[in-house]
Amino acid sequence: QQQVKQSPQSLIVQKGGISIINCAYENTAFDYFPWYQQFPGKGPALLIAIRPDVSEKKEGRFTISFNKSAKQFSLHIMDSQPGDSATYFCAATGTSGSRLTFGEGTQLTVNP
Amino acid sequence: NAGVTQTPKFQVLKTGQSMTLQCAQDMNHEYMSWYRQDPGMGLRLIHYSVGAGITDQGEVPNGYNVSRSTTEDFPLRLLSAAPSQTSVYFCASSQTGGAAVLWTEAFFGQGTRLTVV
Numbered sequence: 001q002q003q004v005k006q007s008p009q010s011l012i013v014q015k016g017g018i019s020i021i022n023c024a025y026e027n028t029a030f031d032y033f034p035w036y037q038q039f040p041g042k043g044p045a046l047l048i049a050i051r052p053d054v055s056e057k058k059e060g061r062f063t064i065s066f067n068k069s070a071k072q073f074s075l076h077i078m079d080s081q082p083g084d085s086a087t088y089f090c091a092a093t094g095t096s097g098s099r100l101t102f103g104e105g106t107q108l109t110v111n112p
Numbered sequence: 113n114a115g116v117t118q119t120p121k122f123q124v125l126k127t128g129q130s131m132t133l134q135c136a137q138d139m140n141h142e143y144m145s146w147y148r149q150d151p152g153m154g155l156r157l158i159h160y161s162v163g164a165g166i167t168d169q170g171e172v173p174n175g176y177n178v179s180r181s182t183t184e185d186f187p188l189r190l191l192s193a194a195p196s197q198t199s200v201y202f203c204a205s206s207q208t209g210g211a212a213v214l215w216t217e218a219f220f221g222q223g224t225r226l227t228v229v
Contacts, residue, residue, distance in 0.1 A: 009152065034217075043116070043202050043220030044155070089154055099145070099170070100204075100218060102154035 003027050004092050006103025014111050019077040021106045023090035026071065030092035030101070035064065035075050038087045038105075047088070048075070080110045114138055118203050118221035125193040125228045133188040133224050135203030141219075143206045144186040148172065148199040149223075155202060161186055193228045200225050 006023045013019050025033075034049035050057045050064040050073065057064045063076040077084055090103040119134045137144065145160035157170030161180040175197055177189040186205075190197060206218040 004154075006154070036220075041222070043204075043222050045220065046217045049217075099157065099160060100155075102147075102156070104152055104154045 003101050004090060004103040006090050006106060008106060009104065010107045010109070012109045012111065013080050015080065015082060017080050017110075019075075019080045019084070019108055019110070021075045021088055021090070021108070022072065023074065023103050024070075024072045025092050025101075027092070027094070027101075028071070029094040032093050033064070033066065033073050034091050034093075034100075035062075036089045036091060036102075038089065044089060077108075080108075082110045082112050084108060085110050116203055116205050116219050116221035118201075118224050120224060121222065122225050123227070125190070125226065127193060127195060127228060129193050130189070130191050131193065133190075133201055133203075133226075135186045135188065135221060136184050137186075137203075137205040137219070138184065139205060139207075139219065140183060141205035141207050142183070143218075144180065145170070145204050145218075146176070146178065146186070146188045147202045147204065148197075149202060150199050158188065158201075190226075193226075195228045198226060198228045 004025045035047045036044035037047040038044040048059050048062050050066050052068045061078045066073045088106045091100045093100050116137045142163045146158040147155040149155045156172045158176050159178040161167045164180050167178050201224045203221045204218045207216045
């Protein structure tokens with residue numbers, strides 16, 4: 001049972017475009033929602049994270065939008081660059097702090 | 113400061129063989145965990161530990177054993193490898209302080225790519 005569902009599985013955008021990745025969760029006990037970025041041959045690395053008491057968090061070109069009532073959250077990458085080409089994972093965790101539940105992953109390709 | 117170090121990076125096993133994947137962290141993190149990554153399935157939690165001497169099962173624990181004798185090390189053992197265990201394995205660590213501490217960043221190793229033939 002996948003408690004965090006992520007879409008799309010793959011995404012191709014042109015340089016300068018907006019990349020949007022969506023996630024939905026089921027467990028209302030989740031209270032922290034990080035996004036991880038993974039380059040080929042590397043481990044995932046934290047990109048940006050949000051708590052459900054805010055609806056949006058922005059760090060540079062990366063923005064998380066959060067809809068608590070719909071149990072959905074999304075990652076927006078503005079002005080997408082070829083260097084953003086990677087696999088992106090959404091995740092969720094509860095008050096236990098560290099046990100992460102991951103989405104299926106989205107392979108993003110940004111064409112020059 | 114090396115972060116989370118996993119060895120080996122690549123391994124090929126024959127069905128039925130045993131092996132240990134090593135994981136070490138130098139950040140004095142209490143929490144360590146093992147994930148496996150398979151195409152289209154994200155990362156799934158195998159086992160985790162909240163401190164030395166304490167381990168628990170994750171989502172997909174069958175076929176794997178762990179122990180945590182020190183804060184720094186968290187090895188993952190495959191007792192009798194099966195082709196279904198072909199995957200990329202990631203170890204992660206993070207600081208945790210119980211319910212009073214907000215969630216903290218998990219740091220991942222570079223991964224071990226395991227093939228069981």
